[in-house]
Amino acid sequence: MMKKGIFLLIAPLLVGILLIPAFSQEDMEVVDNGSFLKKQRPPVVFRHDEHNETAQLEDCIECHHVYEDGEKLDDESSEEQSCSECHDEKGSGNILGLKKAFHSNCKGCHLEQKKGPIMCGKCHVR
Amino acid sequence: MHTLYNFVSGPLVWLAFIIFIGGCLYRLTSLIILVHKKEKFIYSYMSLKYGLRSIVRWSTPFATENMRRHPVLTIVAFGFHICLILTPIFLLAHVTLVDESWNLSWWTLPEGVAEIMILIVIAACVFFLVRRLVNPEVQYVTTASDYILLAIVAAPFITGFLVYYQWFGYQTLLILHILSGEVMLVAIPFTRLSHMLFAPLTRAYMGSEFGGVRHAKDW
Numbered sequence: 072m073m074k075k076g077i078f079l080l081i082a083p084l085l086v087g088i089l090l091i092p093a094f095s096q097e098d099m100e101v102v103d104n105g106s107f108l109k110k111q112r113p114p115v116v117f118r119h120d121e122h123n124e125t126a127q128l129e130d131c132i133e134c135h136h137v138y139e140d141g142e143k144l145d146d147e148s149s150e151e152q153s154c155s156e157c158h159d160e161k162g163s164g165n166i167l168g169l170k171k172a173f174h175s176n177c178k179g180c181h182l183e184q185k186k187g188p189i190m191c192g193k194c195h196v197r
Numbered sequence: 198m199h200t201l202y203n204f205v206s207g208p209l210v211w212l213a214f215i216i217f218i219g220g221c222l223y224r225l226t227s228l229i230i231l232v233h234k235k236e237k238f239i240y241s242y243m244s245l246k247y248g249l250r251s252i253v254r255w256s257t258p259f260a261t262e263n264m265r266r267h268p269v270l271t272i273v274a275f276g277f278h279i280c281l282i283l284t285p286i287f288l289l290a291h292v293t294l295v296d297e298s299w300n301l302s303w304w305t306l307p308e309g310v311a312e313i314m315i316l317i318v319i320a321a322c323v324f325f326l327v328r329r330l331v332n333p334e335v336q337y338v339t340t341a342s343d344y345i346l347l348a349i350v351a352a353p354f355i356t357g358f359l360v361y362y363q364w365f366g367y368q369t370l371l372i373l374h375i376l377s378g379e380v381m382l383v384a385i386p387f388t389r390l391s392h393m394l395f396a397p398l399t400r401a402y403m404g405s406e407f408g409g410v411r412h413a414k415d416w
Contacts, residue, residue, distance in 0.1 A: 111289055111307075112308075170293070171296065174293070174297060182203075186199075189199065189203075190202060190371050191290055191371075192360065192367050197362065197363045
């Protein structure tokens with residue numbers, strides 16, 4: 072009886088501990104694709120910290136940018152926002168659609184740096 | 198891999214399309230020049246009405262006697278040609294790449310539908326292969342080039358299917374997929390795949406002769 076009680080107390084705690092990393096950016100495994108109405112490809116495998124360490128990226132605004140009048144701002148970043156707050160699925164004017172924004176941010180940089188995956192299935196892993 | 202991928206998906210695509218379009222224009226103009234030199238008299242009975250009538254007739258499933266005599270071949274051939282042409286043009290991955298390069302995009306097939314269409318093309322290729330191997334009439338007129346052509350057509354779809362599912366070596370297969378597509382494009386004007394260009398002209402010619410001269414059906 073006592074054992075069962077302890078288990079009942081610990082179980083939710085364990086679940087909680089297991090869930091924390093699933094929601095924290097440190098161990099993020101795939102890019103959130105919740106904003107796409109039609110999900111046509113598997114979400115992109117992406118481990119935030121591991122990626123930045125390998126890529127030797129220290130500046131958040133490399134990806135989490137803020138644009139004003141078509142210019143990227145040097146001193147403002149957008150980590151607090153989700154990409155889809157500016158980039159809707161279609162895009163408008165200067166603002167790229169969400170898919171294109173992801174592709175140009177990731178693949179564009181990989182092409183420039185000649186490092187990192189550029190083939191479809193290397194990010195959209197089945 | 199970056200360099201190789203960029204090469205096959207960049208300059209080689211340009212080269213393939215230049216040869217494909219240039220080759221098609223070359224074949225068409227040389228045909229017209231040849232007609233002009235040798236068979237000018239066909240202009241006297243070429244008719245838009247009978248030409249189009251024949252093209253429409255032969256583009257409609259089961260609208261000709263020959264199609265009704267070979268129902269299975271008719272279904273396979275129509276399914277094959279429709280899927281062969283539409284799938285690569287309206288495939289999500291292809292349109293995405295064009296969009297990234299040229300800022301141009303158009304409607305795409307749902308992935309599930311595209312998958313089925315690729316399978317139809319592959320199954321049809323298997324059907325054509327078996328037909329060549331077992332059907333005596335077809336066997337009699339088959340040479341090695343027929344198998345090579347069939348392989349050229351099947352390759353982009355087989356590799357495309359494997360790449361879509363990421364089975365076996367993804368990177369190598371993707372490169373092979375792009376290369377095989379380029380080989381097929383280049384082969385179109387210079388092999389019997391040129392029926393893509395000439396079939397409508399052949400039909401227009403036959404239709405005109407049967408309609409305007411013989412006053413008979415050509416189906």
